[in-house]
Structure formats: structure tokens, C-alpha cells
Amino acid sequence: MTLTAPVPTRAAGRPGTPPRRPVRPLRALLHVFLGLVALGWLLPLALAVYASLRPYDETARLGYFSLPEHLTLDYYGRAWSQAELPRYYLNTLIIVVPALVVTLFMASFTAFAIARLRVPGRRALLIVFTAGNLLPPQVLITPLYTVYAMVPLPAWLSDSQSLYDSYLGLILVHVAFQFGFCVFVMANFMRTIPEEIDEAALVDGAGVWKRYWRLTLPLCRPVLAALSTLQFTWMYNDFLWALVLMSSGDKLPVTSALNNLRGQFFTDYNLLAAGSVLVALPTLIVFQLLHKQFVAGLTLGATKG
Amino acid sequence: MAVRTRRYSARDVTVLVIGLGVAIVVNVGLIWGPTLASVGLSGTDWNGIGPLRWVGGRNYADLAGAYPPFWSAVRNNLLWLGFLGLVATPFGLLCAVLLDRRLRLSRLYQSALYLPVVLSLAVVGFIAQLVYSSDYGVLNAVTGLSVDWLGDRSINIWVVMVAAGWRHVGYVMIIYLAGLKAVDPALKEAAAIDGASEAQTFFRVVFPTLRPVNVIVLVITVIEALRAFDIVYAINRGRNGLELLSVLVTENIVGEASRIGFGSAIAVILLAISIGFIVTYLSQLFREE
Numbered sequence: 001m002t003l004t005a006p007v008p009t010r011a012a013g014r015p016g017t018p019p020r021r022p023v024r025p026l027r028a029l030l031h032v033f034l035g036l037v038a039l040g041w042l043l044p045l046a047l048a049v050y051a052s053l054r055p056y057d058e059t060a061r062l063g064y065f066s067l068p069e070h071l072t073l074d075y076y077g078r079a080w081s082q083a084e085l086p087r088y089y090l091n092t093l094i095i096v097v098p099a100l101v102v103t104l105f106m107a108s109f110t111a112f113a114i115a116r117l118r119v120p121g122r123r124a125l126l127i128v129f130t131a132g133n134l135l136p137p138q139v140l141i142t143p144l145y146t147v148y149a150m151v152p153l154p155a156w157l158s159d160s161q162s163l164y165d166s167y168l169g170l171i172l173v174h175v176a177f178q179f180g181f182c183v184f185v186m187a188n189f190m191r192t193i194p195e196e197i198d199e200a201a202l203v204d205g206a207g208v209w210k211r212y213w214r215l216t217l218p219l220c221r222p223v224l225a226a227l228s229t230l231q232f233t234w235m236y237n238d239f240l241w242a243l244v245l246m247s248s249g250d251k252l253p254v255t256s257a258l259n260n261l262r263g264q265f266f267t268d269y270n271l272l273a274a275g276s277v278l279v280a281l282p283t284l285i286v287f288q289l290l291h292k293q294f295v296a297g298l299t300l301g302a303t304k305g
Numbered sequence: 306m307a308v309r310t311r312r313y314s315a316r317d318v319t320v321l322v323i324g325l326g327v328a329i330v331v332n333v334g335l336i337w338g339p340t341l342a343s344v345g346l347s348g349t350d351w352n353g354i355g356p357l358r359w360v361g362g363r364n365y366a367d368l369a370g371a372y373p374p375f376w377s378a379v380r381n382n383l384l385w386l387g388f389l390g391l392v393a394t395p396f397g398l399l400c401a402v403l404l405d406r407r408l409r410l411s412r413l414y415q416s417a418l419y420l421p422v423v424l425s426l427a428v429v430g431f432i433a434q435l436v437y438s439s440d441y442g443v444l445n446a447v448t449g450l451s452v453d454w455l456g457d458r459s460i461n462i463w464v465v466m467v468a469a470g471w472r473h474v475g476y477v478m479i480i481y482l483a484g485l486k487a488v489d490p491a492l493k494e495a496a497a498i499d500g501a502s503e504a505q506t507f508f509r510v511v512f513p514t515l516r517p518v519n520v521i522v523l524v525i526t527v528i529e530a531l532r533a534f535d536i537v538y539a540i541n542r543g544r545n546g547l548e549l550l551s552v553l554v555t556e557n558i559v560g561e562a563s564r565i566g567f568g569s570a571i572a573v574i575l576l577a578i579s580i581g582f583i584v585t586y587l588s589q590l591f592r593e594e
Contacts, residue, residue, distance in 0.1 A: 034414045038414045044435075045420065063445075064441050107328075128332070128337070139576045140342075141555070145558050176334075207320070237426070239535040243555070255428070259539065276428045295483075299480060
């Protein structure tokens with residue numbers, strides 16, 4: 001499954017509908033197996049939704065695997081207002097939106113320079129950037145934490161007055177960490193754009209910026225869509241960076257804030273289930289709506305473009 | 306494939322220097338610089354304040370000899386890798402092979418399998434607690450057992466790996482499915498004409514052509530196994546049988562005792578393991594260029 005310019009193939013596109021065939025026993029077995037697997041895969045999620053709809057005293061008495069006596073949306077209300085989820089969603093947006101825009105902008109320009117121009121050392125650059133994305137975050141988190149605590153920021157930019165515990169710090173780390181992957185994917189894509197397009201622009205005397213912004217970027221729409229979908233999900237799902245680089249509970253993004261729904265001594269798992277469902281919802285919606293982009297993004301990075 | 310013979314104007318050069326310069330500064334400053342700093346700090350006993358003092362290999366000796374969670378974490382990381390590599394990944398491949406044919410409902414099966422891929426591993430950790438909870442969890446209710454799946458340190462790592470595998474299978478399946486679609490159908494037809502069974506066709510003809518995809522899946526599996534963190538942290542902060550190297554690094558900086566030097570030594574061990582696989586991956590990716 002690859003995206004190639006300038007006519008992008010639709011990822012996972014399937015020509016027509018399969019012709020009807022007579023039912024064969026092997027095929028039936030296949031359907032039974034895949035059906036069971038699919039069901040088993042959906043079960044934990046269904047359970048989380050189910051648990052979130054039942055009052056605590058009922059599940060405490062009967063367990064999660066029981067018929068409901070009452071169903072209530074109460075936990076969603078509590079997770080929403082009491083746990084202040086809207087604030088955490090907002091924090092996530094404050095972090096993810098700029099991080100996404102900056103990552104794609106920086107990565108697309110870098111990919112353009114690497115793939116379309118004869119920049120010296122471009123291959124080494126691409127290798128270093130790609131490798132950086134593959135490191136486990138823990139390899140670099142200790143010095144990063146230390147440096148973040150030492151870098152002062154003006155109060156209007158961060159009320160902690162340092163890069164540590166600031167939105168900017170999290171945005172920066174997302175940009176730096178996801179940049180390599182995006183460069184790799186986009187450089188592969190841009191190589192497939194025919195050279196003649198550039199040559200025509202050169203005859204017209206277009207400069208580097210114009211060729212990047214006006215010529216190449218518009219052709220990259222499919223890959224930008226795929227990467228935005230994937231990166232949104234990844235940045236949204238981040239748990240570690242915020243855990244280590246943030247200290248104020250009220251600035252946490254929503255995925256990390258979920259941890260707050262656990263009590264110190266007692267955890268109401270039904271509330272946690274409701275919280276989990278609410279946190280998972282945006283990614284599930286994105287997945288449903290932009291399913292093709294998501295898969296294209298994943299496979300673009302994994303298989304050679 | 307760059308366009309040949311061209312001069313850049315002064316403005317072009319400025320744009321390039323600024324554009325690439327910012328990218329390099331961000332990458333070196335936030336990724337490679339800190340990585341090298343980890344290596345340097347791992348030879349000190351720094352606690353975050355106070356002066357830096359060089360202690361040579363003492364942190365590593367302490368890790369191996371006087372820090373019990375370390376070996377338990379190494380064991381768990383290896384188990385994790387083994388489970389993802391030998392159970393979850395082959396299962397993902399199996400699903401991809403089964404789905405790579407014209408099946409009605411194929412889309413539905415696929416969606417179900419990769420639904421967990423979009424979830425945060427932290428959310429997976431919370432959902433796992435609903436299934437495994439000893440008092441009202443589903444697993445005990447269905448089986449009639451009363452096992453403390455997450456509290457018993459001899460079994461909790463296994464059930465958590467199953468939860469992690471739940472997500473990994475979908476990931477692997479997507480990648481293999483894309484790889485399988487790229488296999489020339491003529492190959493399969495030729496094998497069928499020669500009288501090969503479906504299993505033979507797969508193992509002798511299709512699987513060998515998937516070599517690049519296999520390398521990529523292998524590396525993704527290794528990286529995922531080394532990065533595993535969120536799920537155990539969401540369950541019990543990675544204690545009591547759920548120790549992982551990544552958790553130990555984090556605990557040594559966000560925990561009460563800020564042992565920067567010691568934590569860095571664990572990070573360096575993670576780095577040493579991952580770098581070998583990263584090099585393999587990159588040489589696969591950049592081979593034909």
C-alpha cells in the first residue's frame with residue numbers, strides 16, 4: 001500500500017465487490033475463526049463501555065460479567081464535570097495542534113530539501129533523523145528532564161518560568177520526537193513526484209521557497225493527510241512525556257490526566273472505565289472517519305514508499 | 306534524483322540554511338544531545354543538584370549487583386519481547402494472511418482487529434484492569450477462578466503481555482496486509498498451476514518475498530518491547546512483578562530519590578540494545594538507494 005504522486009492511489013481501495021461464490025466448508029470455517037477473533041478483539045472495549053454504564057454498588061455485588069439492573073450515564077457526567085475532563089481536552093489541544101502543525105511544516109521542508117535538492121550530506125541527514133525517531137524515549141528522558149528544569153522561560157510563556165512543566169516544553173518534545181518519522185515518510189513520497197515539474201519551475205526562475213511552498217507541498221496533500229491522522233493519534237495518546245515533563249496536574253493532557261481518576265486508596269473502576277471511554281473516543285472517531293489515512297500513514301512508514 | 310545543474314541564489318541558500326538549521330538544532334538539541342548526555346551522566350553519581358562526580362562504571366556494577374528490580378526488569382523485557390515476537394506477531398501475520406483474500410465481511414474483521422491500535426497503551430492498561438480484577442473482573446467471573454491476576458507477581462506479567470499483544474496484533478496485521486497486497490499475484494498463480502498447496506505457496510513463495518516487511522515488523526516488535534511503559538505504569542506503576550527497564554529509568558528521575566546518574570545507566574543499557582536493531586532497520590530501509 002503506497003502513496004505515489006501525482007496521482008495518489010487510494011489506500012486499501014478495493015475494486016468492485018467480490019463475486020458471489022458457493023459456500024464451501026473451509027470458507028465457512030474461516031469466517032467462524034475470523035468472526036470469533038474479531039469478537040474477542042472487540043470484547044474488552046465493549047466491556048469498558050458496559051462497565052461505565054453501571055453503578056458501582058451493582059458491579060461490586062455482581063461483578064462486571066452480569067446482567068444489568070440499572071444503567072446510568074452518571075459516570076460520564078462525573079468524569080466530565082468532577083474530573084474536569086474538558087479542561088484536559090483543552091490542554092491536549094493546546095499541545096497537539098501546534099505540535100502537529102510545526103512537525104509537519106518542519107518535516108516537509110526538510111524532506112523537500114533532502115529529496116528534491118542536491119543538499120550535501122542529505123543521505124546522512126535522513127538516516128540520523130529517522131534513527132532518532134526509533135530510540136526509546138527513556139534513553140533521552142533523563143538529560144531532557146534536567147535541561148528542561150534549567151531553561152528559563154518568561155512568565156507570560158510559562159507560569160512555571162521554566163521549560164519544565166510548560167506547554168511549550170511538551171510541544172517541543174513532540175516536534176523533535178515525531179519529526180524523524182515524518183521526514184522519512186515525506187522524503188520517500190516526494191521522490192515519486194516527477195522531476196519535470198521542478199524543471200518547468202526552474203525555467204520560470206522559481207526559488208527554493210516557491211518550489212517548496214507553491215509547487216511541492218500542494219502535491220503532498222495525501223501524505224500530509226495520512227501523517228496528520230497518525231501523528232494526531234500518537235501525540236494525543238502520549239502518556240510518558242507529560243508524566244515526566246509536567247508537574248502541575250491542571251496542565252496535563254487528557255491521556256495522562258486519566259491517571260488522576262484513580263483514588264489514592266480506592267479506585268472506582270466504573271468511573272475509570274467511563275474516563276477511559278471518553279479519552280479513547282476522539283481517537284476512535286478519528287479512526288472511523290479517517291480510517292484510510294491512518295492505515296496509509298502506518299504502512300507508509302513501515303514499508304518502503 | 307535531485308534536479309541537476311543549478312545555482313542557488315543567495316535567497317535560496319538563506320532559506321535552506323534556516324530551514325535545515327532549525328531542524329538540525331531541534332533534532333540534536335532534543336534527541337541526540339540528550340542521548341549522548343545519558344551516556345556521559347551514566348558514569349557519574351549526580352543527583353540533579355550539587356557537583357558532577359565521576360564514578361566510572363560503579364552505576365553499572367550497582368545495577369547488576371545491588372539493585373534487584375534491575376534483573377527482574379531485564380527478565381520482563383525479554384519475556385515481553387519473546388511474547389510479542391513469538392505469539393503476537395505470528396498471530397498478526399496469520400490474520401493478515403487469512404484476510405488477504407476476497408472475503409465478505411473482511412473489512413469488518415479488519416476494523417475489529419486494528420481498533421486497539423488507535424488506543425493509548427495507558428487506556429489499554431485501564432481496560433485490562435476491568436478484565437483482570439480479582440474481585441469483579443470478567444476473567445474470574447467466566448472461569449470461576451479467584452486468581453489475583455494483576456497482584457500475583459508470578460503471573461501478572463503474562464496477563465499484561467496479553468493485553469499489550471491485543472494492540473500489537475492489529476499493528477502487525479496492518480503492515481503485513483499492506484505487504485501481502487504488494488506481492489505479485491502472478492507468483493501465486495504460477496505456484497497454484499504447479500500444484501502447490503496453499504500452505505506451500507505461502508511458505509515457499511509468498512513469505513520469502515516479504516523479507517523487507519519481516520525485517521520491519523521485527524524491528525517494530527523489538528522497539529515496542531523496549532518502549533513498553535504506559536500499560537504497566539497505568540496498572541500499578543510498574544511494581545510488584547511488572548518492572549520494566551523503561552519504568553526503572555523513569556522512577557529514578559520522577560521518584561522521590563533523584564538519581565540521575567543511576568537512571569542514566571539503565572537508559573544506556575536500553576540504548577545499547579536498541580541501537581543494534583535500529584542499525585539493522587536502517588540498513589534494510591536504505592539498502593537499495
